[in-house]
Amino acid sequence: MLSYYLSIEVTQGKEALTLRQSAYTSKLLERSGMAKYKPCVTPMEEWLKLTKASTTTKVDATLYRSIVGGLRYLVHTRPDIAFVVGYVIRFMEDHWATVKRLLCYVKGTVDQVIILPKTSKSGLQLTMFSDADMAGDIDERRSTFGLLVFLGLAPISWLSLK
Template identity: 50%
Template sequence: MIKKKVEAFKGEMQWLFHMSDLGLLSYYLRIKVKQHQEAATLGQAAYAQKLLKKAGMQDCNSCQAPVEVRLKMTKASNTPMVNSTMWRSLVGSLWYLVHTWPDISFAIGYVNRYMEQPHEEHLAAVKHILHYIAGTIDNGIAFPKRGCKQHQLIGFSDSDLGRGEGGHRRQEEHHGSDLLPQQHAHLVDVSEAEGGGPFVL
């Protein structure tokens, strides 16, 4: 019944707007989409590789976390300033990766505070994020289809509960199953998901 309704809707749209049916979505706004039996996966490996090449880090080593433990930076840095145009371009490009790399959102938000006058220590933090991207280039988001087996939902939070720069208290964010009652999103290794069912990292 649903399939017939979908076909009828597609036929009506093609008649009204002279559209063509290109099949299942595979690539959209630099996001690669793959349809599997149990889930649909979204990844940005190609975009991430171009970003690493843009930063001159296509052959860099990887790291296991997007931000150093207990990293503290300040706007009144004693290190030399860097090219602000290049800095903003890198940070802006990193923001677009949050669509499929939600675990880098805190790190990017942190370095984004120094957009006006970036210094070398701030650039080092951005490069640290890029090292993490290089090591997780095949990561992505999986949206399990209804009826398939349940997967574990991973949450992220800001564990730095102290006060930030200027005495402002940092906000703490939680992403739990209560926020996604209909369908849960999971971080997966897209290359593994292609060979079988997606798994949680």
């Protein structure tokens, strides 16, 4: 029985399949030096607008890219951080404070899982979500659009086991 695949912990039950990345998340927090920081309740400050013309002190580009790449992989089981990860990927190493806040949020939500039901009486369902940010890029006044599509037997559940 499958229980661990590519850093994704899999639990198979009668009704559903549960996916989580708790161990991977803990290793990422250790590697970033954020394991002892206090968790926060949101992944990003509200209305935060990042720019390429940052005045913050630059951090090690290799560390920044490594941690952001690790967060990008974590999105597979953590759709709640997808927006912030996509946002900080646009920048090289200018916004470490934003990445650190995201890591604090991840620390406080390590036990969250995705539950994929095995059966459904309703047949296939198409579920779509979309969002847009018109001219939200401060530097080039470009717009951002995102679309998330699920095709499955039942809607995906998102749970915290705390």
